[in-house]
Amino acid sequence: MRICRVDYYQVKLPFKKAVQTSYGKLTAKYADILVLVNEDGQIGIGELTALPHPDYVEEYLLGERQILQHYLLPWLLAKEWVTLDAFCLEMTKIRGHLMAKAAIEMALFDLAAKLAEKSVAAYLPNAQPSLAVGISLGIEPDLAKLMDQVDQAIAQGYQRIKLKIKPGYDYQALAQIRQAYPEVCLMADANSAYQSQAASLKALDELSLAMIEQPLAVDDFVAHAKLQAQLKTPICLDENVRSLADLQTIVALGSAQVINLKLPRVGGLLAAKKMLNFCQQHDLKVWMGGMYETGVGRAFHLHFAAQTCFDFPTDLASFDHYFVEDIVTKPMQLHAGKISVPTGLGIGVVLDKQKVNKYCYAKQSFKSKK
Template sequence: MQIKRIDRYCVRLPLKQPFETSYGRISEKAFDLMLVTDEKGNQGIGELVPFEQPDYIEETLDTARIVIEKHLIPLLHNRWITHPFETADYFDQVKGNYMAKSSLETAIWDLYARRQGKSLKSYFKDTRAKVPVGVSLGIQTDLTKLLEQVTDYVNQGYQRIKLKIRPGYDLAPIAVIRQQFPDLLLMVDANSAYTIADLPHLKKLDKYQLALIEQPFAANDFLDHARLQKELETAICLDENIRTLKDCELAFALGSCRSINLKIPRVGGISEALRITEFCRDKDLLVWLGGMFESGVGRALNLQFASQQQLTFPGDISASDRYYYEDILSEPIAIQNGMIQVPDGLGIGVSLAEETLLKYGAYENLYT
């Protein structure tokens, strides 16, 4: 197939309530939808997900847009693509900028599947129709309200709760949740808020029987994470550290973690994500799907990927109404009994709600 046209919707969706982590607070999510059209008129959709500030990783929405327009789209000009795996090879000459690459690579995977009349999950091994899901909670200093939130999500059926933590906000909220829900699958995410100097304090987390402690140290701290993992009974999960399969290999060799939070955009797309899941399976590392406040497009992609039987740990793939009053899908994603149905349509299995999209987004053509 040949890419003949690339369009973009620049969208801003207000959050139902602000979300706070150790690195910042957001009240709306800005993102782009990339629409890629082939020579036969088939169209695939990808989502560009980086935040507007370089506080999660160095890539931002603005920098990704520049890289897409000036460096990635030209690499697709006049190319015939036999399989989406080739896209990653074409983009390899552009260093880093994985979220920019993923927005186009995943759109091409969606296009490829739709063109062949298949669901995206048909290209993965050992898939299932429904996936278990968890939910991520931002920093809520009112512990009574925090417990109300946790209770609400447990009642909705979410099978795992992830709590954002930071220095000064860790032991107390964890203790409150654990006291109320002693058997809850509970994990915490620090988003790099601690340093190796906090090791004695972090060891106190072991007594709460947490499923995982995610990203306590900075994204380049493979060695310090390895030191901490040796001191902890609880498994460390790496997130921001992992951009490529090579990062997984390094983390495994050093003993930096026992789990990987895999975010498809953060590793450049589906092709690298598949390599990482295969490595994790071979090395007995727990791998699961994280989230980036995606719209329904990104959530549908995550559901297709998470349909693989290997991904048993409930990922951050909550229902559409978790964050947003309105989603941009014709049929918003819903949770039922702790599970979400994997969309069955072609490609990622969803269609856009044009009226809602135009309400929150602006359209432009990037390449014809």
């Protein structure tokens, strides 16, 4: 596999409504789109989906962009690579920066599958043609407006509701949703907003939540283990989960009963497959989250999330929950509570050149010297 050129687009997709979490407000999705071109003109598409600031995890868009442009892309363009796995092994020379690695791995998988005349689904066992999805709702102080959003989501067929919470915004909002919808799969996502407020979190036990996601500090496995011992509600870890070693720590300490698996955060599909196998072997429930991806990253995630081993509906909502327009020709939409996995070769999407140009604010091309 020889890559001769990489076209690199920096895009900004405005959100229809600002996303409010415990660590800040997002008004647009910034993403970098990688288009790898081989010597025969065939392309592979990937997405760097890191967030703009290092407040979710320490990796953020500008930093991961530098790793890609100064290290990973020059390595990729320097020579012919026998296999995708060979280049992925080369990337291990860089410590961390899993989101940059995941972006380039995505594009390589797309290209490799196209060259083999396969879908990415061919690399994954027990993949379904469509999958149930849930929706993530941000912090909305006006509970009447929140319930309007919940009502709309339920009417559209979403099969799980996730609500962002923080100290002072938790029990009342969740209780109102639970009262209106006693049977819905309901969970809370704290994004590490709590310190040691075990009492306020324990009050959530009576709401029959599917899980409380990442209540305490990132990397604090011990505190989460102590909290889980006090709660009936399962704790789900998100930001804490970067590697197989993290899963081993979670199991050893009892830090959580569920994990949220995100391909960018763990370094891509190959790492995620190993982690998913570990979860199955150790009775650790797992579901798949998202990072407000464009249609490129969303397609790759849908292929992975379509495996039958996941325990809860994925967090990959219809594109029009977040955006007015997407940058692929056939944006993924909700139908009867499910989203279809893109068909066709590779990840199954085609860039809409007009939309890419509309939302692109910077473009570069990197070429092989040979």
